[in-house]
Amino acid sequence: xxxxxxxxxxxxxxxxxxxxxxxxxxxxxxxxxxxxxxxxxxxxxxxxxxxxxxxxxxxxxxxxxxxxxxxxxxxxxxxxxxxxxxxxxxxxxxxxxxxxxxxxxxxxxxxxxxxxxxxxxxxxxxxxxxxxxxxxxxxxxxxxxxxxxxxxxxxxxxxxxxxxxxxxxxxxxxxxxxxxxxxxxxxxxxxxxxxxxxxxxxxxxxxxxxxxxxxxxxxxxxxxxxxxxxxxxxxxxxxxxxxxxxxxxxxxxxxxxxxxxxxxxxxxxxxxxxxxxxxxxxxxxxxxxxxxxxxxxxxxxxxxxxxxxxxxxxxxxxxxxxxxxxxxxxxxxxxxxxxxxxxxxxxxxxxxxxxxxxxxxxxxxxxxxxxxxxxxxxxxxxxxxxxxxxxxxxxxxxxxxxxxxxxxxxxxxxxxxxxxxxxxxxxxxxxxxxxxxxxxxxxxxx
Numbered sequence: 001x002x003x004x005x006x007x008x009x010x011x012x013x014x015x016x017x018x019x020x021x022x023x024x025x026x027x028x029x030x031x032x033x034x035x036x037x038x039x040x041x042x043x044x045x046x047x048x049x050x051x052x053x054x055x056x057x058x059x060x061x062x063x064x065x066x067x068x069x070x071x072x073x074x075x076x077x078x079x080x081x082x083x084x085x086x087x088x089x090x091x092x093x094x095x096x097x098x099x100x101x102x103x104x105x106x107x108x109x110x111x112x113x114x115x116x117x118x119x120x121x122x123x124x125x126x127x128x129x130x131x132x133x134x135x136x137x138x139x140x141x142x143x144x145x146x147x148x149x150x151x152x153x154x155x156x157x158x159x160x161x162x163x164x165x166x167x168x169x170x171x172x173x174x175x176x177x178x179x180x181x182x183x184x185x186x187x188x189x190x191x192x193x194x195x196x197x198x199x200x201x202x203x204x205x206x207x208x209x210x211x212x213x214x215x216x217x218x219x220x221x222x223x224x225x226x227x228x229x230x231x232x233x234x235x236x237x238x239x240x241x242x243x244x245x246x247x248x249x250x251x252x253x254x255x256x257x258x259x260x261x262x263x264x265x266x267x268x269x270x271x272x273x274x275x276x277x278x279x280x281x282x283x284x285x286x287x288x289x290x291x292x293x294x295x296x297x298x299x300x301x302x303x304x305x306x307x308x309x310x311x312x313x314x315x316x317x318x319x320x321x322x323x324x325x326x327x328x329x330x331x332x333x334x335x336x337x338x339x340x341x342x343x344x345x346x347x348x349x350x351x352x353x354x355x356x357x358x359x360x361x362x363x364x365x366x367x368x369x370x371x372x373x374x375x376x377x378x379x380x381x382x383x384x385x386x387x388x389x390x391x392x393x394x395x396x397x398x399x400x401x402x403x404x405x406x407x408x409x410x411x412x413x414x415x416x417x418x419x420x421x422x423x424x425x426x427x428x429x430x431x432x433x434x435x436x437x438x439x440x441x442x443x444x445x446x
Contacts, residue, residue: 012135013124016142020123023143024116027151035108044366047356054154055111059104064090071230071237077244080227081188082155089114112152118161119151125164126329129171129302130336131416134408137336146324146348153322159189160325170301171417175211178419179218186219187226190245191326194312197285198304201292207427208420249273252355253319255386258379277315284311293430297403300415303396306334310389319385321355324348327389333417334396337407344388347381354381 028035031051039045040056059065062083063074067090070076070083078086093106119142127138141147151157166181185192196216203212230238250256250273260273288307292299309330313319332341354373361372399406408416415422 010135012127016123016127016135016138017120019139020120020142021116023148024112024119024151026143026148027116027119028112030149031112031152035105044360044363044368047360047363048368048371050149050353050356052356053108053152055108055152056104058086059090059107060100062086064107065100065104067091067094071240072234075237075240077241078155079187079190079241080230080238081184082158085155085158085188108152111155115152115155115157118157119147121161122157122164122329125161125168126333128168129164129329129333129417131408131413133411133413134336134416137332140332140336140341141328144328144345146345146352147328149349149352150322150324154320156189156322156325159185159192160329162188163192163195164329167417170215170419173419175214175419176218179215179220180222182215183219183222183224184226187223190241191309191312194308195305197288197308198292198301201289202298202301202304202418202421204428205293205298205426206421206424208424211420246274248317251318251320252358253321253323253351253382253385254317255314255319255382256317258382261375262379273317277317281311281315284315290430291397291400293428295400295403298415298421298424298426299400300334300406300408301418301421302330302333303335303400306330306396307393310393314386314389319382321348321352331392333408335392335399335407337395340392340395344385344392347385347388351381351385354378 031053033049034040034046034051034053034056037045037049039049039051040053046052062070062076064086068074070078070087071080076083089110090103090107093103093110096106097103123138123142126141127135130137162181162185166178166185169175169181170178182192182195196219199212199215203209227238250260256273256277285308288304288311291307292304306327309327313323313327331344335341354377357371357373358375358378359372360366361369361374363369363372403409418424
């Protein structure tokens with residue numbers, strides 16, 4: 001029986017579950033000074049101890065403590081998926097403690113357990129997307145320092161698990177399941193919507209329109225199924241997330257934050273910033289599309305996903321520390337070479353420390369403020385992280401333009417996560433040189 005179980009469950013999967021479990025435990029340990037020390041109730045202490053989380057304060061700040069229903073009875077600046085998940089957990093812990101502070105701690109604990117399970121699920125899904133020969137690449141998601149430090153700041157691991165499992169469904173040719181999960185992910189946190197871009201441009205190149213149509217249709221149906229009940233009940237409450245996203249100005253972490261403070265104050269106008277951000281993202285996405293449609297060999301799905309998600313983060317008005325969780329799976333799957341990944345992770349760790357030390361310095365009435373850092377030093381973290389992501393993008397572009405340098409495609413592998421794109425011949429190309437000089441565009445091995 002044991003031998004049969006081993007044959008069905010790869011040893012790598014068991015090892016990755018262990019690593020992800022350790023990663024989840026370490027992430028909880030990182031929050032221990034706040035979880036048991038009461039530092040969440042004091043801004044200076046949670047910044048000094050680097051253990052801030054959104055989960056605990058939002059239990060009070062979004063009506064969970066009073067049992068209010070998000071969107072209908074209390075304002076909520078998150079998509080419906082997160083808001084209803086928060087409400088479910090809040091109601092689950094309500095009978096377990098009499099004091100609001102005790103219920104808030106339990107709300108954090110239960111949320112952490114769910115996020116830890118999501119980390120395990122996401123790690124296993126990522127190992128499948130990496131392909132049989134590279135399953136251990138998922139260790140970067142299971143236990144890398146940047147993931148451990150940011151795992152329990154917000155609910156990003158939840159959407160990460162949904163996205164990665166959805167991509168596994170796509171890789172296995174299950175377009176309806178992939179679309180449903182992608183729609184649920186977009187209903188939980190809006191950034192996965194950009195993944196429709198890679199699907200579109202690779203479909204243009206391969207002509208796999210039916211698969212795209214089924215996936216997009218299922219995604220739209222799933223998104224509506226989650227959102228429509230709230231929209232019909234209280235449209236204003238439902239729309240608050242989208243209004244908040246449009247109205248908010250630049251915030252910490254974004255490269256625009258530097259410009260508003262140091263170089264280009266006009267960006268402080270939300271309307272100007274929205275225009276600049278959208279135009280910047282559109283230009284980068286257009287460049288990525290041209291790259292995909294002119295590359296000598298069809299890029300891998302994860303390479304294009306990484307470029308688009310990275311472009312979205314670089315041009316966004318906000319770049320919170322936990323957004324690294326969005327990018328780690330795509331960065332590793334796009335280019336699993338440890339030196340560049342390690343450099344990027346180092347900049348993410350520095351940013352994690354810098355943001356809390358910078359916010360600590362803003363607590364001018366606290367004796368701990370002297371432990372904070374200056375704005376200029378904080379901006380070294382902002383710039384360093386952005387430059388590291390740009391470097392990773394450049395390296396992925398190099399692999400796309402020089403397919404022989406792509407480590408994933410060695411030994412005849414085409415695209416482990418590509419689904420219908422894997423091994424597909426080209427149906428449309430933008431030719432930038434004479435046909436006689438164009439290398440063979442159809443992979444010999446799939």
